[in-house]
Amino acid sequence: MLLTGIGGQGVQLAAKTLAMAATAEGHQVLMSSHYGGEMRGGQTEASVVIADEGLRSVPILESVWSAYVMHARYWPAVADRLRPGGVVVANSTVVDELPTGDFRLFPVPAGQLAVEVGAVMSSGFVLLGAYGAITGLVGVEALVSAMRELVPPYRTQHLVVNEAALRAGAGAVTALDAPAPFGAPARSARASVGTAG
Amino acid sequence: MAPQLLQGSDAVAQAAIAAGCRFFAGYPMLPFTDLLESMARRLPEVDGVCMNAESEIEAVNMALGAGAAGxxxxxxxxxxxxxxxxxxxxxxxxxxxxxxxxxxxxxQQDYFQATRGGGWGDYRTLCFAPKDVSEAVEHTQLLFHLADQYRAPVMLYGDYLIAHTYMSVDVVPIDFGPLPPKDWALDGSLGGTGKSRQIWTWAMGKAGDPGPGPDLHWQRIAEKFEEMARVETRWESIDCEGAETVVVSFGTAGPFVEQVVGELRADGVRIGAFRPITLWPFPEAALAEACRSADRVLVFEVNAGQMIDDVRLAVAGRVPVSPLGRVSIDFSGMRQGEILTVPWIRDRVHQAIKEVKV
Structure with missing residues (x-):
């Protein structure tokens, strides 16, 4: 999957939370990030690959099954790599014009829900909770645990609202509306690792 | 231990500490900085020392000093x-x-630097180039073992993708077997006796305790590197048996090439992939064997053509060798540029195998 947004929206933290939660649930995970030198306002993108076992993936993805869209400014770069029929979970509060195309769109008013649970800064976690529930990739409990581990000690005041945000997102959507496909068979290659010693 | 999601730099730091590393020194420079930060965070937890040096020259000499002390x-x-x-x-x-x-x-522009050495004298630097974070964890531990086994500085060739990619990995200490005691290490115990231990490049010793001198000393070191070249080469060979085309790549480019080659092989193209795991010693004999049935060797590297020299030496003119890569760096200057993608490599391999053989 690809996660996209504008720097400062918590896209990288959401990616890391998802990757850590999936690892804790026993999956093999690979995550890479791309963002500019600026702290806020620039392009931010992360990719996460989740596999049952035998993860074989390059860290720069050619195509993805799903996308997490916090903001549409950098959407075209993601759309180019979305497979036909893919899944898009988008923050409809700030995405003015929801993208259209050959994919299944799940609009989630993440910004609005975040305000409702008193977590105005945590809309990224609302959308992540929704993404986890729609795809069934990770349970909300694993996301909450991962978030608790990732929030640094000097930011613990955000733990309660972050948790509320994750749960609000998960509760706002239909669970397993678009279950993630697992187990695409990998072709077995005749690989051998050699050593002269 | 269950696998943990770790940034590559942190995984390498944990592997180094699992291998017994207790001293680390460096000067921040992306994409190395994260490794220095991880070592600074983790070494004190095991009573180790991490120094943020004033320069790279200071840092390497600190490591040399710590190594000399055992x-x-x-x-x-x-x-x-x-x-x-x-x-x-x-x-x-x-x-x-x-x-x-x-x-x-x-x-990937440091291949020559890693394999040719930039210092003076007859020496080589054992160099591993992992393809991903998991391999980096294994190589890091093996490198500490081999450094002690051969009493030599050794190198891990990582990059931005190793340093910054997160992966679920399990850093388990690996037992590579016993090593001789470090009875050469300087401990100060013989100070003032006239018989104190010496670590000296010329190995001349002292009046009352003469050493072998540079001629014998350097001959023996040259033999040591010859022995390393004989026994320490490592490589990965995928579907090379019967292949008409072999694509050679190193480090993090390997998995990209592997994916392209896998797709083509599934389409019936007789193509294989070869990846030197040790850049020095370069697995010449293994590559020659992998190219036995090939009539074309392609070299994908993200530079102007460096490893291709070693590939040409290995196949010794029996098969035409062509470059696939080029210089490619992203705008930040920190990582490989646009050519390190599956579609780019796929297009170039397609073009190359369609070319009519003359």
């Missing part, structure tokens, strides 16, 4: 900083002090 020591930078370290690496190779140098390179 500690498992490491240092690192990216290629630009490793360039400053060459004098000390050459000295350590010739006065036989083990430590591990981590090059978290800004791309």
């Amino acid at each position: 500690a498992r020591a490491g240092t690192g930078s990216c290629g630009q900083g490793i360039a400053l370290m060459q004098e000390a690496i050459a000295e350590a190779a010739l006065n036989e002090v083990p430590f591990v140098v981590f090059n978290m390179a800004r791309g």
